[in-house]
Amino acid sequence: MNDMTKIEKVAAMQDIKITASGVQVHYGDNHAIKDVSVNIQDKTVTAFIGPSGCGKSTFLRCLNRMNDTIDICRVSGEILLDGEDIYDKRVDPVQLRAKVGMVFQKPNPFPKSIYDNIAYGPRIHGLSRNKAELDDIVEKSLRRGAIWDEVKDRLHAPGTGLSGGQQQRLCIARAIATEPEVLLMDEPCSALDPIATAQVEELIDELRQSYCVVIVTHSMQQAARVSQKTAFFHLGNLVEYGDTDKIFTNPEDKRTESYITGRIG
Amino acid sequence: MSDANFPVGARAQSSLLALDARTKKRNAAEARFRAYGIGAIAIGLLFLMVLITSIFAKGMGAFQQTFITLNVELSEAKIDKSGTRDLEAIKKITTFGYNPLIDAALAQALTDAAIDNPFSKGKDLRKMLSSSAAADVRDFVIANPDRIGDTVEFHLLASSRVDGYLKGRVSRESLTRDKNLTPAHLDLVDAFYGAGVVSKGFNLPFITGADASESRPEQAGIGVSMLGSLYMMLVVLACALPVGVAASIYLEEFAPQNWFTDLIEVNIANLAAVPSIVFGILGLSVFIQFAHLPQSAPLVGGLVLTLMTLPTIIISTRASLKSVPPSIREAALGVGASKMQTVFHHVLPLAMPGILTGTIIGLAQALGETAPLLLIGMVGYVASNYPSGLVDGFMSPNSAMPAQIYEWAKRADPAYYERAWGGIIILLLFLMCMNIIAIILRRRFERRW
Numbered sequence: 001m002n003d004m005t006k007i008e009k010v011a012a013m014q015d016i017k018i019t020a021s022g023v024q025v026h027y028g029d030n031h032a033i034k035d036v037s038v039n040i041q042d043k044t045v046t047a048f049i050g051p052s053g054c055g056k057s058t059f060l061r062c063l064n065r066m067n068d069t070i071d072i073c074r075v076s077g078e079i080l081l082d083g084e085d086i087y088d089k090r091v092d093p094v095q096l097r098a099k100v101g102m103v104f105q106k107p108n109p110f111p112k113s114i115y116d117n118i119a120y121g122p123r124i125h126g127l128s129r130n131k132a133e134l135d136d137i138v139e140k141s142l143r144r145g146a147i148w149d150e151v152k153d154r155l156h157a158p159g160t161g162l163s164g165g166q167q168q169r170l171c172i173a174r175a176i177a178t179e180p181e182v183l184l185m186d187e188p189c190s191a192l193d194p195i196a197t198a199q200v201e202e203l204i205d206e207l208r209q210s211y212c213v214v215i216v217t218h219s220m221q222q223a224a225r226v227s228q229k230t231a232f233f234h235l236g237n238l239v240e241y242g243d244t245d246k247i248f249t250n251p252e253d254k255r256t257e258s259y260i261t262g263r264i265g
Numbered sequence: 266m267s268d269a270n271f272p273v274g275a276r277a278q279s280s281l282l283a284l285d286a287r288t289k290k291r292n293a294a295e296a297r298f299r300a301y302g303i304g305a306i307a308i309g310l311l312f313l314m315v316l317i318t319s320i321f322a323k324g325m326g327a328f329q330q331t332f333i334t335l336n337v338e339l340s341e342a343k344i345d346k347s348g349t350r351d352l353e354a355i356k357k358i359t360t361f362g363y364n365p366l367i368d369a370a371l372a373q374a375l376t377d378a379a380i381d382n383p384f385s386k387g388k389d390l391r392k393m394l395s396s397s398a399a400a401d402v403r404d405f406v407i408a409n410p411d412r413i414g415d416t417v418e419f420h421l422l423a424s425s426r427v428d429g430y431l432k433g434r435v436s437r438e439s440l441t442r443d444k445n446l447t448p449a450h451l452d453l454v455d456a457f458y459g460a461g462v463v464s465k466g467f468n469l470p471f472i473t474g475a476d477a478s479e480s481r482p483e484q485a486g487i488g489v490s491m492l493g494s495l496y497m498m499l500v501v502l503a504c505a506l507p508v509g510v511a512a513s514i515y516l517e518e519f520a521p522q523n524w525f526t527d528l529i530e531v532n533i534a535n536l537a538a539v540p541s542i543v544f545g546i547l548g549l550s551v552f553i554q555f556a557h558l559p560q561s562a563p564l565v566g567g568l569v570l571t572l573m574t575l576p577t578i579i580i581s582t583r584a585s586l587k588s589v590p591p592s593i594r595e596a597a598l599g600v601g602a603s604k605m606q607t608v609f610h611h612v613l614p615l616a617m618p619g620i621l622t623g624t625i626i627g628l629a630q631a632l633g634e635t636a637p638l639l640l641i642g643m644v645g646y647v648a649s650n651y652p653s654g655l656v657d658g659f660m661s662p663n664s665a666m667p668a669q670i671y672e673w674a675k676r677a678d679p680a681y682y683e684r685a686w687g688g689i690i691i692l693l694l695f696l697m698c699m700n701i702i703a704i705i706l707r708r709r710f711e712r713r714w
């Protein structure tokens with residue numbers, strides 16, 4: 001990746017990874033997402049911003065069909081991943097989730113060892129043929145998760161014994177261990193202190209090299225710092241979507257402007 | 266005074282060192298409440314103490330039994346006239362044929378201890394012994410035919426009246442209304458006790474033995490019904506645990522939320538409250554009358570108790586599944602685990618302590634259950650033979666500990682009263698062991714997240 005020329009990089013950024021069109025989500029009678037259409041680019045960090053309850057998490061969870069686990073949730077419309085409809089009847093959501101990894105708001109490591117936390121995904125997806133390969137994947141993932149140095153001496157200590165920030169980076173490492181193509185992050189820094197947040201942000205910036213990253217955040221500064229594209233949601237509508245720079249400096253919609261300047265939220 | 270009329274800022278003038286009226290009142294209420302709590306616990310402990318002391322006071326006697334040590338000459342002339350040691354011929358001699366041997370041994374014991382025989386007939390003297398004594402000697406001879414001709418020392422059971430006399434249950438006055446024994450016998454017992462012929466010892470046969478007929482309380486033991494209970498618990502464990510856990514996992518993790526699963530849920534909760542005797546009559550009509558499984562068999566008892574235990578296991582398993590934080594499920598699903606992998610790799614291990622505790626509590630409940638067993642014929646007196654093997658253990662008639670205790674408590678002979686309490690001690694020991702196991706398992710499997 002690193003030896004790409006700048007032009008190639010820009011070209012790669014234009015690749016569209018996810019195409020959503022006319023997505024509607026209902027929780028029972030609650031219409032949570034109203035006709036959202038958006039193209040999410042590969043090798044880009046896309047930020048979802050908007051006031052609480054506007055449907056950011058809901059839309060994010062549509063992208064890896066996490067909403068399937070909620071009984072009352074109904075999704076309609078079309079979401080294409082590399083041109084394939086992920087809500088097609090033939091698609092197994094389990095297979096989809098191996099491709100579209102997710103990091104949650106609250107760090108949720110398994111109550112197992114650090115090693116097993118990372119190795120779990122590769123194990124169930126059969127990504128390694130033997131112990132040595134698995135060790136390799138674990139080390140690589142932990143390195144990419146920027147946590148290797150802190151845990152390399154205690155790989156068999158419980159993952160729940162780490163600090164909040166370390167746990168969140170462990171969860172990110174766990175998500176990338178299955179080699180997903182898309183990484184969804186729902187407020188990954190909301191439980192972290194500024195230093196851990198900075199580490200995670202740095203990590204997200206690195207991950208952009210190889211993944212399509214979608215991040216939900218409540219922090220305007222964070223969205224401005226890490227993302228190239230920003231989508232602003234309001235009351236279930238996608239109000240505005242475009243380059244982060246443009247959204248933050250020169251929004252088209254009045255609602256976006258009021259939100260960014262702190263008048264609604 | 267009314268707080269509401271306080272002008273702004275007027276509150277500031279109170280010292281922290283003096284309690285105001287409101288705080289005093291609150292502290293008093295708190296102290297009173299604590300006193301109620303301590304009082305309630307004290308009453309509870311008192312009842313527990315009374316219960317335990319009375320159980321032990323009444324039941325410990327069952328673990329002691331009076332034995333009469335006799336040197337019985339296994340006279341060849343009486344039990345093997347042909348002298349061929351032919352087992353078939355020896356078996357032809359009934360227990361009556363052994364009575365003269367015992368009479369002779371008793372007479373010998375009298376002579377040895379230099380006591381005058383107050384009775385003219387051997388039969389009267391023999392009343393001191395349990396009527397099982399002759400059978401014990403006969404069993405020994407059949408097992409060891411080569412000892413015929415020798416004089417062998419036997420520890421024979423004393424009759425329950427003699428045993429009761431040594432334990433203070435029977436007195437000379439009470440014997441006036443009793444045709445089994447006379448005060449003269451008691452004099453003899455005193456003399457024999459001094460000479461060491463009559464002695465009290467630990468009553469192992471009570472723990473390992475089988476139930477005996479109503480007239481031989483000294484011989485009755487709880488061992489066979491203990492086995493019956495064990496076989497039933499195996500059936501319960503084998504049926505209730507997998508079915509209960511599978512049902513709970515399905516209901517908790519897979520089933521859609523709709524009126525049908527709601528209905529099932531309500532029904533399970535109701536089943537847990539159904540009186541156990543209802544399960545007994547259900548078992549009688551379904552397993553015995555419809556499915557023609559053998560009556561009084563631990564298999565049937567186990568199935569009935571399974572029905573009874575299932576709701577308990579399902580409820581506790583569901584509760585412990587529910588207590589696993591949803592974030593763990595999301596984490597597993599998020600890395601692409603299937604629903605089943607999520608449940609079996611992550612949720613179930615975390616729920617295990619709760620499931621095990623619930624199961625053991627369910628088993629303990631089943632172990633102490635009596636009413637349904639009475640309906641399917643697992644009454645106490647059935648437990649008079651050891652099962653001959655594993656299959657026999659499940660299929661042949663047996664009883665269970667609580668049914669055996671009930672049977673003993675019901676019998677007229679006061680000697681059985683003591684046995685009933687003794688049985689209760691054993692039952693309680695079992696329950697205590699199960700609870701301790703539950704606690705240990707919970708501690709061992711407990712993990713934090």
Ligand SMILES: Nc1ncnc2c1ncn2[C@@H]1O[C@H](COP(=O)(O)OP(=O)(O)OP(=O)(O)O)[C@@H](O)[C@H]1O
Pocket residue numbers: 027030032050051052053054055056057058059070
């Ligand atoms: N599991 C659910 N069941 C029912 N309604 C839900 C569920 N999850 C979300 N909703 C509803 O959907 C709407 C959007 O919720 P969502 O969680 O997507 O908001 P959000 O933008 O992520 O908010 P926040 O920033 O506070 O996380 C809300 O009105 C919420 O009440």
Ligand SMILES: [Mg+2]
Pocket residue numbers: 056057058186
């Ligand atoms: Mg959210």
